[in-house]
Amino acid sequence: MGSKNCMNKACRTTTSSEWKKGWRLKSGGFATLCYNCGSSYDNSVFCETFHFKESGWRECRICGKLIHCGCSASRYLYEYMDFGGISCLSCAKNLEIQHVQPVQTIGDLPSGPFMTNDVKDVHPLVTEHIRNDEKFSTESLLQLTKAVGANDAISKTEQLRREESVLKTVDTQKCVSNLRQQCSSSAFLKPDIGRPEQEVKNAYESLAQQSLNFSLATPLGSSSSVLPFRGEIIERVEQSKCSFQRGKTTMQALSKPVKHSTAASSEKNKDSIAQKRFARPPADGRGRTQLLPRYWPKITDQELQQLSVDLKSSIVPLFEKSLSASDAGRIGRLVLPKACAEAYFPPINQSEGIPIRIQDIKGKEWTFQFRFWPNNNSRMYVLEGVTPCIQNMQVQAGDIVTFCRIDPGGQLVIGCRKATNNGDLLESHVTILPNGNSPGETSFSGVTETLLPTGGRTSDDSMQQSNPVSEKKLRNIKNKRLLMHNDDAVELRITWEEAQELLRPSPAAKPTIFLVEDLELEEFDEPPIFGKRTFITSRLLGEQEQLSQCDICSKWRRLPVRALLSAKWTCSDNIWDSNRCSCSAADDISPQELEALFTYNNGVNYKREFKKRRILDNVSKEGEPSGLDALATIAVLGDIGESSTGATTRHPRHRPGCSCIVCIQPPSGKGKHEPACKCNVCSTLKRRFKTIMMRKKKRQSERETELAQEKDKPALAKICFEKEEEEEDIAGNALKNMNHHQENEDGNQLHLEEAKKETLDLNCDPYREEDVIAEEDGMSLTTSMNVATLPFDMFLGKPNDFPSLEESVLKKEDNVAGEGAMLPAVSGQENNPEDE
DNA sequence: CGTAGGCATGGAG
DNA sequence: ACTCCATGCCTAC
Numbered sequence: 001m002g003s004k005n006c007m008n009k010a011c012r013t014t015t016s017s018e019w020k021k022g023w024r025l026k027s028g029g030f031a032t033l034c035y036n037c038g039s040s041y042d043n044s045v046f047c048e049t050f051h052f053k054e055s056g057w058r059e060c061r062i063c064g065k066l067i068h069c070g071c072s073a074s075r076y077l078y079e080y081m082d083f084g085g086i087s088c089l090s091c092a093k094n095l096e097i098q099h100v101q102p103v104q105t106i107g108d109l110p111s112g113p114f115m116t117n118d119v120k121d122v123h124p125l126v127t128e129h130i131r132n133d134e135k136f137s138t139e140s141l142l143q144l145t146k147a148v149g150a151n152d153a154i155s156k157t158e159q160l161r162r163e164e165s166v167l168k169t170v171d172t173q174k175c176v177s178n179l180r181q182q183c184s185s186s187a188f189l190k191p192d193i194g195r196p197e198q199e200v201k202n203a204y205e206s207l208a209q210q211s212l213n214f215s216l217a218t219p220l221g222s223s224s225s226v227l228p229f230r231g232e233i234i235e236r237v238e239q240s241k242c243s244f245q246r247g248k249t250t251m252q253a254l255s256k257p258v259k260h261s262t263a264a265s266s267e268k269n270k271d272s273i274a275q276k277r278f279a280r281p282p283a284d285g286r287g288r289t290q291l292l293p294r295y296w297p298k299i300t301d302q303e304l305q306q307l308s309v310d311l312k313s314s315i316v317p318l319f320e321k322s323l324s325a326s327d328a329g330r331i332g333r334l335v336l337p338k339a340c341a342e343a344y345f346p347p348i349n350q351s352e353g354i355p356i357r358i359q360d361i362k363g364k365e366w367t368f369q370f371r372f373w374p375n376n377n378s379r380m381y382v383l384e385g386v387t388p389c390i391q392n393m394q395v396q397a398g399d400i401v402t403f404c405r406i407d408p409g410g411q412l413v414i415g416c417r418k419a420t421n422n423g424d425l426l427e428s429h430v431t432i433l434p435n436g437n438s439p440g441e442t443s444f445s446g447v448t449e450t451l452l453p454t455g456g457r458t459s460d461d462s463m464q465q466s467n468p469v470s471e472k473k474l475r476n477i478k479n480k481r482l483l484m485h486n487d488d489a490v491e492l493r494i495t496w497e498e499a500q501e502l503l504r505p506s507p508a509a510k511p512t513i514f515l516v517e518d519l520e521l522e523e524f525d526e527p528p529i530f531g532k533r534t535f536i537t538s539r540l541l542g543e544q545e546q547l548s549q550c551d552i553c554s555k556w557r558r559l560p561v562r563a564l565l566s567a568k569w570t571c572s573d574n575i576w577d578s579n580r581c582s583c584s585a586a587d588d589i590s591p592q593e594l595e596a597l598f599t600y601n602n603g604v605n606y607k608r609e610f611k612k613r614r615i616l617d618n619v620s621k622e623g624e625p626s627g628l629d630a631l632a633t634i635a636v637l638g639d640i641g642e643s644s645t646g647a648t649t650r651h652p653r654h655r656p657g658c659s660c661i662v663c664i665q666p667p668s669g670k671g672k673h674e675p676a677c678k679c680n681v682c683s684t685l686k687r688r689f690k691t692i693m694m695r696k697k698k699r700q701s702e703r704e705t706e707l708a709q710e711k712d713k714p715a716l717a718k719i720c721f722e723k724e725e726e727e728e729d730i731a732g733n734a735l736k737n738m739n740h741h742q743e744n745e746d747g748n749q750l751h752l753e754e755a756k757k758e759t760l761d762l763n764c765d766p767y768r769e770e771d772v773i774a775e776e777d778g779m780s781l782t783t784s785m786n787v788a789t790l791p792f793d794m795f796l797g798k799p800n801d802f803p804s805l806e807e808s809v810l811k812k813e814d815n816v817a818g819e820g821a822m823l824p825a826v827s828g829q830e831n832n833p834e835d836e
Numbered sequence: 837c838g839t840a841g842g843c844a845t846g847g848a849g
Numbered sequence: 850a851c852t853c854c855a856t857g858c859c860t861a862c
Contacts, residue, residue: 324855331840335854351842373843380854384841 341381
């Protein structure tokens with residue numbers, strides 16, 4: 001229904017959007033205009049419901065309101081009347097239209113000469129005139145109308161001649177141009193036989209004066225002029241070429257007078273109309289025949305004027321495009337509508353395309369690669385390398401970029417405007433509110449000027465609900481980041497493992513334990529509840545304890561491992577430690593320890609974890625249910641499972657809990673560590689360097705002694721010397737790395753990997769046995785019930801007497817070193833006989 | 837392994 | 850049934 005091929009073989013448009021509502025022919029039929037090529041057809045060849053909502057109903061051209069006279073024989077037989085309503089041609093009942101919202105509908109048809117049923121192709125003259133934008137002379141129109149066999153050709157011509165005559169009387173070249181332009185846009189004036197010439201003259205004088213006024217006041221204003229013709233109205237919403245090509249005003253729209261509209265309101269509307277965002281049919285003939293209306297630039301006259309001033313040139317809007325997620329994404333490829341690319345960009349034959357220079361509205365020139373990809377026997381045109389420009393303009397998915405051209409010269413210009421809740425999401429209908437304020441005024445600029453409501457760019461739910469086009473657009477913008485910014489559209493994505501972390505058995509539930517492939521599983525009769533997310537640390541002797549964070553003060557408390565915490569847990573719930581049951585009590589765990597905890601447990605992702613936890617904390621502080629909210633928050637922040645339960649991908653040996661030099665790196669961030677930095681990595685490297693140097697000095701002195709004593713063993717000494725040199729290099733490299741281990745995860749890894757290659761396997765824990773033991777002891781994070789287990793005995797003794805994490809680290813390093821590592825630790829080594 | 841380039845696919849009109 | 854185009858996927862680097 002409704003979707004037909006244009007009968008013009010050169011056009012053959014199939015998209016229904018090109019076919020606009022019909023209008024009544026004098027013969028009683030209805031016509032349709034192809035907005036692609038301008039061909040007009042008798043509508044009877046199409047399904048009537050395409051033109052009217054349903055049988056017998058008529059859609060007001062001004063406000064879109066559906067009206068029905070109630071006459072059973074009134075199918076399609078309405079006529080627009082001077083009084084502003086319509087008249088049923090069957091029952092003669094007049095229906096006054098109370099315009100709800102005057103809508104200037106892009107698709108409404110101009111009246112004019114029509115094809116008849118048996119005219120299958122548009123007359124070449126029509127196409128010729130339209131495409132070449134020739135100005136119609138009376139003669140050519142006469143020729144045209146005769147050629148196409150339209151009714152009343154002669155009278156039309158006479159009418160036009162008369163009107164041209166009037167225009168000459170008014171003596172405004174502009175109006176002549178406008179009228180001709182109007183004609184060239186396939187908007188043929190309807191005959192108005194019997195209309196007093198003076199009336200016509202007055203009308204056009206009025207119109208011309210209006211145009212002049214607009215030229216002075218708002219030179220780019222497009223007027224919604226009123227010509228009180230009897231019979232069908234002339235309605236034209238296409239904006240003429242000269243309007244945006246030369247910045248002159250035109251008779252943009254000739255709309256049916258609304259009876260209740262007053263001169264005052266008309267005046268009031270003048271300025272606002274200049275700012276209305278109308279879809280402009282492409283200025284260029286090539287584009288006119290090809291572009292879908294959704295690509296028609298909707299730059300306002302005001303914006304256009306500003307642009308022309310800014311660039312000191314005449315600007316021709318070409319087309320616009322709403323940025324998709326991929327357009328605005330990192331790839332930097334902006335897909336150009338095929339028709340636009342072929343209409344306004346240089347023709348390219350090679351897929352690689354050509355570099356193309358496009359100015360932004362500030363005059364800054366950008367170079368993109370204009371190219372295409374073969375696609376289904378067609379082409380897909382893209383602009384590559386748009387990211388800097390997109391970023392510079394501060395636009396993102398959903399916003400609109402507009403391509404214009406500077407005439408003369410043909411320099412392309414790219415502009416942008418922010419998407420609004422409505423205007424830009426409406427395809428072709430621009431609502432003009434009675435007060436003259438177009439909703440969702442936007443700006444056309446290189447850098448956005450539109451102030452968007454905080455927290456959501458497209459958060460007008462009612463708008464979205466009521467506007468299927470908006471919904472569609474939003475659906476198309478599958479930019480998760482964009483959605484993330486929208487408070488109403490947070491996509492909840494959480495893995496089962498992540499959810500598991502927050503699930504707790506019901507306190508009263510008693511598990512049934514059974515074995516599946518030697519795995520002990522607990523089965524509960526009752527469904528789980530959301531519980532507090534905690535961390536369980538293990539000690540050397542297998543003792544475990546639980547770390548929980550207060551929802552109020554965010555301090556960490558050490559709790560018995562078996563403690564079952566509700567989703568919202570605070571210090572006051574700490575029934576296990578009377579000294580730490582208040583928020584005023586100091587944190588049980590230092591930030592460094594916490595950092596190390598995440599570092600060890602999560603590989604390197606502690607910062608992310610911190611962020612998550614901060615947000616969780618903040619949310620909790622706001623009194624929201626921490627369990628469910630945690631789910632949502634985690635979903636927003638990303639997966640926890642990866643950071644807490646998954647094996648690291650740094651190295652095959654880097655299992656969760658791996659404490660090698662790589663895995664203990666702080667993850668993201670920039671910059672080097674200060675020389676005085678006391679972080680784990682720095683202290684470890686310093687310690688190792690110190691140890692190596694001490695050993696070297698020691699051995700060197702020993703060697704000197706030996707050399708002095710055994711001068712007859714030069715070969716052996718040489719070997720020893722080389723070995724020491726090698727060790728010195730190792731130490732040197734280690735020191736060099738020490739102050740250069742950037743916190744950037746990748747860079748750091750790379751750096752250390754390089755160091756590893758050059759010197760030693762920093763990832764290698766020489767004591768595989770320990771690895772094995774650690775694994776057996778549950779060093780890796782257990783995936784059930786959110787148990788994050790520290791890989792070693794970091795907490796010994798009573799809570800208040802815990803050694804620092806650093807000490808624990810050193811202890812482990814010392815132990816490792818003491819048992820034969822290449823780089824023994826210095827700290828505490830005095831007590832380590834192995835190091836001596 | 838991450839990223840970019842090129843093409844394929846499938847939804848929408 | 851066909852085209853367009855947003856985006857996914859594969860491959861090379």
